[in-house]
Amino acid sequence: MTRPDVVAVCGSRREGSYTRRALRIALDAASEAGARTELLDLRTVDLPPFDPDAEEGDAVREFKRRVREADAVVLGSPVYHGSYSATLKDALDYCGKDEFADTTVGLLATAGGGSYASTFDHLRVVVRSVHGWTVPTQVGIRGAYDKFDGPEITEPGLEDRVREVAANAHVAPSAPPEIAAGCDD
Ligand SMILES: Cc1cc2nc3c(=O)[nH]c(=O)nc-3n(C[C@H](O)[C@H](O)[C@H](O)COP(=O)(O)O)c2cc1C
Numbered sequence: 001m002t003r004p005d006v007v008a009v010c011g012s013r014r015e016g017s018y019t020r021r022a023l024r025i026a027l028d029a030a031s032e033a034g035a036r037t038e039l040l041d042l043r044t045v046d047l048p049p050f051d052p053d054a055e056e057g058d059a060v061r062e063f064k065r066r067v068r069e070a071d072a073v074v075l076g077s078p079v080y081h082g083s084y085s086a087t088l089k090d091a092l093d094y095c096g097k098d099e100f101a102d103t104t105v106g107l108l109a110t111a112g113g114g115s116y117a118s119t120f121d122h123l124r125v126v127v128r129s130v131h132g133w134t135v136p137t138q139v140g141i142r143g144a145y146d147k148f149d150g151p152e153i154t155e156p157g158l159e160d161r162v163r164e165v166a167a168n169a170h171v172a173p174s175a176p177p178e179i180a181a182g183c184d185d
Contacts, residue, residue, distance in 0.1 A: 004170045006035045007070040011077035011088025013043040018110040018144040019076045021151050022162050026074060026108065026139075029163035035170065040066060042087045050093040060094055067099040072106065072170040073132070075123055079111035082118045092126055100132035106169030107138040108162070116140035137168040 008023040020041060027037040045063055048054065056064075067073060075092075077084035105127050109116040120138050127134045139161045141147055153159040 004030075004035045004071045005069060006030045006037050006072045006074065006166050006170055007066055008037070008039050008074040008076060008166065009067070009088065009091060010039060010041045010043070011075065011085040011091070012110075013087055014078075015043075017043070017078070018141065018148055019078050019108065021148055022108055022110060022139070022141060022153070023074060023076045024151065025153060025159065025162050026106075026164075026166040030166035030170075033167055035166070037166070038066060040091075042091055045091075047091055047094065050090050056094075063091065064094060064099055067095055067103070070103060072104045072166070073100075074106040074108060074166050074169050075127070076108040076110075077119060077123070079109055079113075079116050079119045082115070083122050084109070084119050089126075092130075095130060097131045100127065100130040103132050104169050104171050105132045105134045106165045107134060108140075108165055109138075110141040110144035112143070112145065114142045116142065133171075135169055135171060137165065139165045 008027050010020045010023050012019040023039060027039055031037045040063060045059060047059055047063060077088045107120050107123055109119045124134045147153055147155055153162060
C-alpha cells in the first residue's frame with residue numbers, strides 16, 4: 001500500500017500559534033502511523049492577497065500543487081469573530097475543484113473563548129463548494145491559551161483527539177466520480 005499523503009494548512013500567522021502547534025502534533029501522529037506529511041504554514045508560505053487578475057507566482061503554484069497532490073488535507077484556523085481567519089480564506093480562494101476533488105478534509109480550530117461551531121460550519125460550506133470531502137470528525141480547542149505547555153497539549157483526552165484528526169481525515173471518498181461531478185455548485 002502506498003503511503004497516504006497528508007498536508008495540513010495553518011491559517012494563523014501568529015508566531016506562537018496554538019493552531020500551528022496542534023497541527024504539528026496531528027501531523028506527527030500521522031507520520032508515526034506511516035503517512036507522508038507536510039505543514040503548509042501560511043506564516044512562511046507567503047501567498048499574496050488573492051487577486052484573480054494577478055499572475056500566479058512560484059509560491060502560489062507550489063501551494064496549489066501540494067494541496068492537489070495530497071490525499072487528505074487538515075485545515076487549521078484560529079476562531080476569528082466567529083469564523084475562520086482571512087489568511088486561510090485567502091489561501092483557499094487560490095484553490096478550486098482541481099485541488100480539492102477526491103480529497104478528504106479534516107478540520108481543527110483553536111478559540112480564545114468557548115465556541116468554534118460556526119468556524120467549522122463556514123469551513124464545511126467552503127470545502128463543499130470545491131468538492132472536497134469534509135469528514136465528520138473535527139477538533140476544536142477552546143481556551144487555547146490554557147491548553148499548551150510549549151509544543152505539548154496538557155489535556156490528555158484533547159491530545160488524543162488532536163493526534164487522530166489527520167488519520168481520520170484520510171478516508172477514501174465513496175461517491176462515484178460521475179455523481180460527484182453532477183452535483184450542483
Ligand atoms: C481578530 C481576532 C478575533 C478573534 N475572535 C474570536 C472569537 O470570535 N471567538 C473566540 O473564542 N476567540 C477569538 N479570538 C481568539 C483566538 O481565536 C485565539 O486566540 C486563538 O487561539 C488564536 O489562534 P492562534 O494561536 O493559532 O493564532 C480572536 C482573536 C483575534 C486576533
